[in-house]
Amino acid sequence: MKKYILFDHDGVLVDTEFWYFRSAERALMEAGFTLDKDQYLRDTARGSGSWAQAKTAGMDDRTLSRVREARNGYYQEYLRTEAIEIDGVVDTHLVREDYELAKPHSEPYLAGLKRFGADREETLVVEDSARGLTSAVAAGIDCAVVHSEFTEANDFPQASHRIDSLSGLKDILLEVS
Incomplete structure (x- = not known):
């Protein structure tokens, strides 16, 4: 029992998964990279993060660090302002x-x-x-x-x-x- x-x-x-994706998508777009949602879903299912596609496309670590900071800020904003219950x-x-x-x-x-x-x-x-x-x-x-x-x-x-x-x-x- x-x-x-x-x-x-x-x-x-x-319900945060969508907003986490949206945060990464937004931050990467500002860096000139379009995050493919279907590939993102496949990557996360394998344990890879939001950055797998960008790394594969050649985005350098310095840019990824800047993108990660932006993503974190957007994510916190969404958690405060969007319905996640x-x-x-x-x-x-x-x-x-x-x-x-x-x-x-x-x-x-x-x-x-x-x-x-x-x-x-x-x-x-x-x-x-x-x-x-x-x-x-x-x-x-x-x-x-x-x-x-x-x-x-x-x-x-x-x-x-x-x-x-x-x-x-x-x-x-x-x-x-």
Whole structure:
């Protein structure tokens, strides 16, 4: 029986993936580069970042550093001014500063288990990315992947469950109890 659910934040609890893409797209456009969204989605599915296309096209590190700063500023602006809420989400309390190694390492989810005093078998992770799924699998925790526009091309073979929205959690929890 699942007693605990550990949620990824970006893309699952808040709708930020689009705005992250838009920030990178805007910053790269100012540097004279057009970010191809389909390639971006393929790159991020493989764990590459926003800059893979620009690097391949020959953009130098100095320019990328300037673009990254601009992207970060645009992203913060979007987070303050755009609707990023997802219906049915409550505040969460485990943050990046609560662990040392980021995903795809298992530490974020192991820290969650420790925080709640939970066992792997009684926990379900909800993720939306290959990097997050890898983290959950490395921690030995079942994972439900929520598909979105940014992950629809991925089949997530290691996922225990695949759902189209958070409302699909109800069926998973009824199934595993």
